[in-house]
Amino acid sequence: MQRTCAVRPDHPLAPHTLHIIGMFISFEGIDGSGKTTQLFRLARILRERGREVVTVREPGGTRLGESIRTLLLEPESGICPRSELLLFCAARAQLVEDVIRPALGRGAAVLADRFIDSTTAYQIGARALPFPGGPEALHGFTTGGLLPDRTLWFDVSPQIARMRRGDAERDRIEREVDGFFERVAAEYRLLAGEAASRIVRIDADQDEDAVEQQVSVALSRFSA
Numbered sequence: 001m002q003r004t005c006a007v008r009p010d011h012p013l014a015p016h017t018l019h020i021i022g023m024f025i026s027f028e029g030i031d032g033s034g035k036t037t038q039l040f041r042l043a044r045i046l047r048e049r050g051r052e053v054v055t056v057r058e059p060g061g062t063r064l065g066e067s068i069r070t071l072l073l074e075p076e077s078g079i080c081p082r083s084e085l086l087l088f089c090a091a092r093a094q095l096v097e098d099v100i101r102p103a104l105g106r107g108a109a110v111l112a113d114r115f116i117d118s119t120t121a122y123q124i125g126a127r128a129l130p131f132p133g134g135p136e137a138l139h140g141f142t143t144g145g146l147l148p149d150r151t152l153w154f155d156v157s158p159q160i161a162r163m164r165r166g167d168a169e170r171d172r173i174e175r176e177v178d179g180f181f182e183r184v185a186a187e188y189r190l191l192a193g194e195a196a197s198r199i200v201r202i203d204a205d206q207d208e209d210a211v212e213q214q215v216s217v218a219l220s221r222f223s224a
Contacts, residue, residue: 022104023110023149024100024104024110024112024146024150025109025111025219026111026112026148027111027113027151027152027154028152028199029156029188030156030184030185030188031165032156032160034164034204034211035113035152035154036057037208038202038211039111041215042111043055046109051108051109052103052107052108053108054099054103054108054109054110055110055112056110057113058088058095059088059091060091062095062098064091064094068087068091072087072088073171074171074172075170077172081123081129082129084127085119085124085129085131088118088119089119092119096142100146112148115148115151116135116139117199119138120135120187121184121187124138125184126183126187149198150198152199152202152215152218153188153191153192154202154204155185155189155204155205156204158181158185162181
């Protein structure tokens with residue numbers, strides 16, 4: 001499978017010059033980090049360049065996944081941490097089987113709004129729920145060994161993220177206290193250190209255009 005990511009040499013920071021074929025990129029960060037906005041910006045850019053782009057979100061993206069999403073995010077669901085962890089993994093396994101692997105197999109660019117690192121940061125790390133064998137064993141079984149080619153981690157302070165979320169109705173996880181999101185952010189920092197060849201930190205405290213430029217630079221450095 002051909003995988004390329006190149007930026008025109010006469011304008012190395014211009015996002016409209018990105019060429020991505022058959023590549024899997026995940027977007028990570030706490031709620032309010034702006035990752036979803038940047039995912040759709042990149043998707044638009046790639047489609048304007050004639051690329052097939054498949055965007056997915058977690059949990060969701062399949063009939064099973066969307067049903068699980070409803071259960072997981074319902075404020076009154078009363079889901080315990082172990083159930084939460086396993087439900088996220090079930091939704092991911094179905095998404096990989098039904099959507100991600102087929103898309104990569106035909107050369108599409110897959111942009112995922114969350115993937116395995118969210119589970120490590122939120123369910124395993126912030127909820128202090130160690131998994132026997134470690135996260136790698138869990139994720140390897142869930143995805144059949146599939147990893148993103150590149151992960152963009154949108155690092156934002158919990159205070160700025162909260163302001164961005166505003167007074168909109170919040171789901172069960174978004175209703176967590178600031179301390180929870182601080183623990184999630186700390187887990188992402190650990191992950192970025194452990195998987196530095198895959199995870200790129202994006203300073204998401206900046207405005208949308210400045211963040212988009214960082215995304216462009218991060219991907220321009222990557223070719224596979």
